[in-house]
Amino acid sequence: MSWTVAFPVNRADAEALPDVDDLFDAPPTLNVEEPDPARPDDWLLTAYFADPPSPDAVTRLASLFPSAGPVTVAELEEADWTTLSQRGLEPVRAGRFLVHTAAHTAAVRPGDRAIRIEAGLAFGTGQHATTLGCLHALDRLGKRRARPARIADLGTGTGVLAIAALKRWPGAAAVASDIDPVAIGVAEGNARANRTRAGRAAGRLELVTAPGLGHPRLKARAPYDLVLANILAPPLIALARELAHATSPGGTVVLAGLLSGQARRVRAAYRRHGLVPMATLGRAEWPCLVLKRRASAPGTAGGRKR
Ligand SMILES: C[S@@+](CC[C@H](N)C(=O)[O-])C[C@H]1O[C@@H](n2cnc3c(N)ncnc32)[C@H](O)[C@@H]1O
Structure with missing residues (x-):
């Protein structure tokens, strides 16, 4: 996953995420997220490509989403991306469950059901x-x-x-x-x-x-x-x-x-x-x-x- 193509979409388009497997020689992995819960209709679609996407692939992808906004294509620096995605991952508690990264093992208390999860591609x-x-x-x-x-x-x-x-x-x-x-x-x-x-x-x-x-x-x-x-x-x-x-x-x-x-x-x-x-x-x-x-x-x- 070394390239991303990202653009804003509305919620309806995000939820109707199409299957792109047959549309690309090397299909991207799609991810949708709602960056700001206060704006529930404004979502962001990110497609992860293993290789630099051709202009045709970018146009084809955006055309699948009627509400697509301005498109940003970027190369992902693996090391930087991992570091960035780890940042701010504070441990979270839900009852006796504690989800934490390796950097926060000190947060585990006796009796916790601790689950170690690193930030990554899922x-x-x-x-x-x-x-x-x-x-x-x-x-x-x-x-x-x-x-x-x-x-x-x-x-x-x-x-x-x-x-x-x-x-x-x-x-x-x-x-x-x-x-x-x-x-x-x-x-x-x-x-x-x-x-x-x-x-x-x-x-x-x-x-x-x-x-x-x-x-x-x-x-x-x-x-x-x-x-x-x-x-x-x-x-x-x-x-x-x-x-x-x-x-x-x-x-x-x-x-x-x-x-x-x-x-x-x-x-x-x-x-x-x-x-x-x-x-x-x-x-x-x-x-x-x-x-x-x-x-x-x-x-x-x-x-x-x-
Ligand atoms: C919101 S995440 C949930 C991840 C994890 N279970 C959690 O609770 O944090 C949704 C996951 O469902 C997967 N997914 C989306 N549609 C699916 C489907 N129809 N069948 C199985 N998995 C699907 C996505 O790839 C993603 O990993």
Whole structure:
């Protein structure tokens, strides 16, 4: 990833992020972010290219976003970029969870469930309200004596939520996925750094590259007692039926990545498939929804008897 193409877009364009894999010989990795929560319609799209993008590639990319503003092309100095991205990553707490970088190990207190995550090429350093909301949800579920045996984390990014869930429930078996293979590589490194062992057995984490539940391993391992999905609202809505089917009766689903104005639509989509809203956590503009699957809901994936 050594070149970036960045331009402002509106929220609708950011959320409808197109699949660019077939449009470029060397497809870029796309990232969208909302730089200022006070201006929720002003987003920034950044495309990471491995090689200098041609003028044609830049024009083609910008033409995919009707609201695209002025385009900036820049070379990323790897060393400088890493240093810059580490700056300001203060440790963050969510209940007993503490997410910190190697530079802040001194912040760990006795009793903390500490997770070490370095800044890098994947989302999920704990700094964003969506990640924090999910960590609070995990902390709360733990206090309610939930004991999920099978956990899925969709859109795992750095792997932070899957790692946190296994720290809370060390006997559970977890699988985590991301649509972005770069993120899966980052999550593998973070799992190692946090002594989360790779594998399919109890206490281990399996990582796969896939959109949503679109991987045979994710389907084979269902149903899940706990599903975490911090993705944007449109893919969450699109996933509602499949995700509900992959959740065990009485199981819990934690959703984030949606904006407050989208919460009603997301809840409605999941309610249609037997997932009842239990709580809304997190910061107002980035709510985190905790849902429970009705114990009497019809058939689950995988046919596991409980
Ligand atoms: C907001 S980040 C969440 C990262 C981490 N789970 C956290 O809570 O901080 C969303 C992640 O979902 C991935 N993603 C986006 N759409 C996806 C999809 N349809 N299926 C799976 N992953 C997706 C992105 O690549 C990104 O890593």
